[in-house]
Amino acid sequence: MDFYELETDRLKLVEITDEYIDRYYAIMSKDEVTKYYGMPSLTEREQAENIVRSFRDNFAVKKSIRWGIIWKETNAFIGTVGLNNWSPYSRKAEVGYELDPAFWRKGMTSEAVSAVVDYAFRELGLYRLGAVTFP
Template identity: 90%
Template sequence: MDFQELETDRLKLVEITDEYIDSYYSIMSQDEVTKYYGMPSLTNRHQAESIVHSFRDNFAVEKSIRWGMIWKETDAFIGTVGLNNWSPFSRKAEVGYELDPSFWRKGITSEAVSAVVDYAFRELGLYRLGAVTFPQNDASSGLLKRLGFKEEGVLRGYLFQEDQNHDALMFSRLREEFLKEER
């Protein structure tokens, strides 16, 4: 399967290659970005390089797809959005994302996630998209609800961060709901 780039009004969603390692590291080394991410902030460039390479490797075996968000106005790499735990056979995946804080509260993540949701249901033929977030992450929960995701419940002790387990909220959106809203 070839990597499919996507485009929105303000963003290009591209394959994350080595040229973006430094930008990815810059974003993921910020505590405010990783506070509700389920992993600690990156502390060196090698960690970012390993993660970027894992994006490519996991895409090759159809386990995940991760796009880099490129701000069209400046061609800057400002975050990522993608499908984790992708199972073509089971027709499901989980949406994930992070964004440089200087671009927060501008509707950018909604724009990117909307494009990925459309691609997942229309092009990949997925039936279910899930999303997991910390209960305290009101911004992420609100974004998911605005995009038609339904809160399913609490996954007890599901996320591990800062040497302890945390509960998570599970959201989902089904293909039939997506297509119904498109009419």
């Protein structure tokens, strides 16, 4: 299965390649981003490298799909969005995301998640999506 990129009015959702490791690290090293994430903030670039590699590895075996969120206006990497615990057999997955705080409360996450949900139901044939939320 080839990686399928998505696009919205303001965003491009792209495969997360090594060129985005530094920006991913910068975002995930912020305590305000990881506060409810279920893991501590990153403290070393190597951690980001390992996570980005796991995104590719998990996609290859159909366990998850993770897109980088690119803001079209500046072509900046501003976060990620994806389907975790993807089960093609039972046709379900969980939606997850993280976003640079500079872009919070601007509708970016809603826009990205909407594109991913549409893709999940229409193209992947999923029947159920879940999400864990925090205040």
